Amino acid sequence: MKIPLPPRPAMTEHEQALLAARPEFAAIARWVTPGARVLDLGCGNGALLKFLWEAHQAPGYGVEIDDAEVLACVKNDINVVQLDLESGLSLFRDGSFDTVLLSETLQTIHRVEQLMHEMLRVGREAIVVFPNFGHWAARLQVLMGRMPVSAALPYEWYNTPNVHLCTMADFEDLCRKLGIRIRERVALHHSRPVSFLPNLFGSLAVYRCAAS
Amino acid sequence: MNAPHDPGSVGTVVAQTARFDEPIRLLGGAQLPAFELAYETYGELNAARSNAVLVCHALNASHHVAGRYAGEPDNVGWWDNMIGPGKPLDTRRFFVVGVNNLGGCHGSTGPMSVNPTTGRPWGGDFPVVTVEDWVDAQARLADRLGIERFAAVMGGSLGAMQALQWTLSYPERIRHALVIAAAPKLSAQNIAFNDVARQAITTDPDFHGGHYYGKGVVPVRGLRIARMIGHITYLSDEAMMGKFGRALRRGALGFDFEIDFEVESYLRHQGDKFSTYFDANTYLRITKALDYFDPAAGYGGDLGAALARAKAAFLVVSFKSDWRFAPARSREIVKALLDAKKIVSYLEIDAPGGHDAFLMDDARYFGAMRSYFENIKLETRE
Numbered sequence: 240m241k242i243p244l245p246p247r248p249a250m251t252e253h254e255q256a257l258l259a260a261r262p263e264f265a266a267i268a269r270w271v272t273p274g275a276r277v278l279d280l281g282c283g284n285g286a287l288l289k290f291l292w293e294a295h296q297a298p299g300y301g302v303e304i305d306d307a308e309v310l311a312c313v314k315n316d317i318n319v320v321q322l323d324l325e326s327g328l329s330l331f332r333d334g335s336f337d338t339v340l341l342s343e344t345l346q347t348i349h350r351v352e353q354l355m356h357e358m359l360r361v362g363r364e365a366i367v368v369f370p371n372f373g374h375w376a377a378r379l380q381v382l383m384g385r386m387p388v389s390a391a392l393p394y395e396w397y398n399t400p401n402v403h404l405c406t407m408a409d410f411e412d413l414c415r416k417l418g419i420r421i422r423e424r425v426a427l428h429h430s431r432p433v434s435f436l437p438n439l440f441g442s443l444a445v446y447r448c449a450a451s
Numbered sequence: 452m453n454a455p456h457d458p459g460s461v462g463t464v465v466a467q468t469a470r471f472d473e474p475i476r477l478l479g480g481a482q483l484p485a486f487e488l489a490y491e492t493y494g495e496l497n498a499a500r501s502n503a504v505l506v507c508h509a510l511n512a513s514h515h516v517a518g519r520y521a522g523e524p525d526n527v528g529w530w531d532n533m534i535g536p537g538k539p540l541d542t543r544r545f546f547v548v549g550v551n552n553l554g555g556c557h558g559s560t561g562p563m564s565v566n567p568t569t570g571r572p573w574g575g576d577f578p579v580v581t582v583e584d585w586v587d588a589q590a591r592l593a594d595r596l597g598i599e600r601f602a603a604v605m606g607g608s609l610g611a612m613q614a615l616q617w618t619l620s621y622p623e624r625i626r627h628a629l630v631i632a633a634a635p636k637l638s639a640q641n642i643a644f645n646d647v648a649r650q651a652i653t654t655d656p657d658f659h660g661g662h663y664y665g666k667g668v669v670p671v672r673g674l675r676i677a678r679m680i681g682h683i684t685y686l687s688d689e690a691m692m693g694k695f696g697r698a699l700r701r702g703a704l705g706f707d708f709e710i711d712f713e714v715e716s717y718l719r720h721q722g723d724k725f726s727t728y729f730d731a732n733t734y735l736r737i738t739k740a741l742d743y744f745d746p747a748a749g750y751g752g753d754l755g756a757a758l759a760r761a762k763a764a765f766l767v768v769s770f771k772s773d774w775r776f777a778p779a780r781s782r783e784i785v786k787a788l789l790d791a792k793k794i795v796s797y798l799e800i801d802a803p804g805g806h807d808a809f810l811m812d813d814a815r816y817f818g819a820m821r822s823y824f825e826n827i828k829l830e831t832r833e
Contacts, residue, residue: 320796322799
């Protein structure tokens with residue numbers, strides 16, 4: 240039984256500031272239906288879950304491995320499960336969530352294929368956000384003979400936690416291979432959607448996926 | 452001598468006793484015509500009676516959870532680092548209740564109490580008690596204190612099992628369960644350790660089938676060995692190695708059967724100390740309560756199904772170095788709670804202290820407990 244939702248209040252200043260800092264939140268919020276059960280993998284301090292709760296009354300759980308982030312979740316009153324995503328999602332039952340989120344975490348995962356399968360086992364839909372390695376500035380830096388360093392990719396090659404960077408085209412190839420249907424996608428740059436040559440001009444990619 | 456002033460301590464505390472003249476029927480079928488529970492409270496119950504927190508003890512502890520007794524500055528409550536003004540469980544905001552469980556040896560009715568039908572101590576005739584029985588008795592105490600619903604019930608190890616049982620026995624009477632260093636049921640290995648401890652006690656020539664009170668003896672040898680075995684399982688290999696290594700008591704190997712290594716000395720000391728303040732009959736019963744605890748048993752082993760009736764929100768915490776109730780055991784509880792669509796947070800603390808880490812100060816662990824309690828909203832009433 241769904242509980243009827245109160246009318247949505249106007250965005251608070253906090254929410255507006257958050258949206259400016261995390262432009263993908265708005266894209267994600269559009270794809271999460273009110274009241275949906277949400278699982279956020281690599282949830283950090285729970286900011287996205289808190290945003291979805293405030294915007295949609297979407298009750299959520301986060302998964303996070305980092306001690307400080309887990310502590311921040313408890314402080315923020317966000318349900319969090321401390322768990323290594325590489326060990327799989329066996330704690331979660333098939334179809335137990337409406338939407339599974341993987342925001343800015345894909346690139347740090349070793350077993351990407353396993354996790355993509357797991358996300359769509361546990362959830363009806365998956366929303367994946369990652370820095371687009373196909374962005375022209377990254378391409379240019381590689382062309383100049385250097386690994387890219389940017390606001391979206393702020394690490395040097397020797398200290399990056401990122402092990403699996405990809406372009407939007409790469410990600411779409413993987414989805415095809417895994418039989419994952421891309422329902423919607425949006426490329427962002429400086430908080431704005433990019434519709435012209437997104438794999439070249441978008442620095443952040445946001446995908447809405449489902450099992451096909 | 453007065454203890455030095457400690458603003459974080461609840462200070463001098465006084466144990467109380469509540470007597471219940473309504474019989475209590477135990478899970479094993481026996482019935483106690485009346486019983487007493489020793490308890491302590493800290494802080495004030497608010498007008499809405501919404502701020503009560505029950506703290507459940509594990510194997511060898513008691514209702515003396517925080518503070519000190521007058522004239523006994525060294526007798527500090529067993530969870531004093533967790534509970535007090537400004538501590539993670541803040542007694543300025545919460546009304547905290549500690550209770551000695553039924554069958555205990557610290558003032559509640561147990562094997563040392565007089566059996567009203569014989570006029571002699573129960574001894575070996577005191578019935579086997581279970582976690583369910585303890586929770587039922589605690590609920591009676593809650594009634595007596597005017598607590599309809601606990602803001603939280605918390606415990607570590609066997610205490611955590613009681614917190615879990617509260618959510619099943621009295622789902623309407625508990626808002627939050629803090630389940631720390633727990634297991635949803637004992638493993639065969641856990642039960643095996645318990646049985647070795649029990650065998651040490653019951654084969655002690657001074658045990659007399661539990662009827663040793665009138666004979667002027669105590670099964671000290673059995674009790675100390677039981678404690679030594681238990682104590683090993685509370686510590687991690689790493690913590691023991693760090694604390695004792697292979698340090699020698701006498702500077703060189705003795706080539707005899709006296710104490711060579713410091714760890715032997717430590718364990719014997721722990722065993723000796725324990726045997727002076729703990730009752731062997733109680734030890735037997737508490738280990739049985741541990742062995743019997745299995746809330747999923749009535750649900751074909753499906754803990755999630757068992758938890759369907761729970762209404763509380765849960766905080767589950769485990770410690771990576773705990774091999775008695777390893778994190779995997781806590782994850783079983785978390786999975787069941789997720790299966791049952793309950794509200795749960797789970798922390799796996801990378802602390803070296805083994806099972807006993809739940810009693811130790813750790814910034815991540817205590818920080819999480821503090822935040823969790825701070826986020827518990829209390830209903831108020833003018």
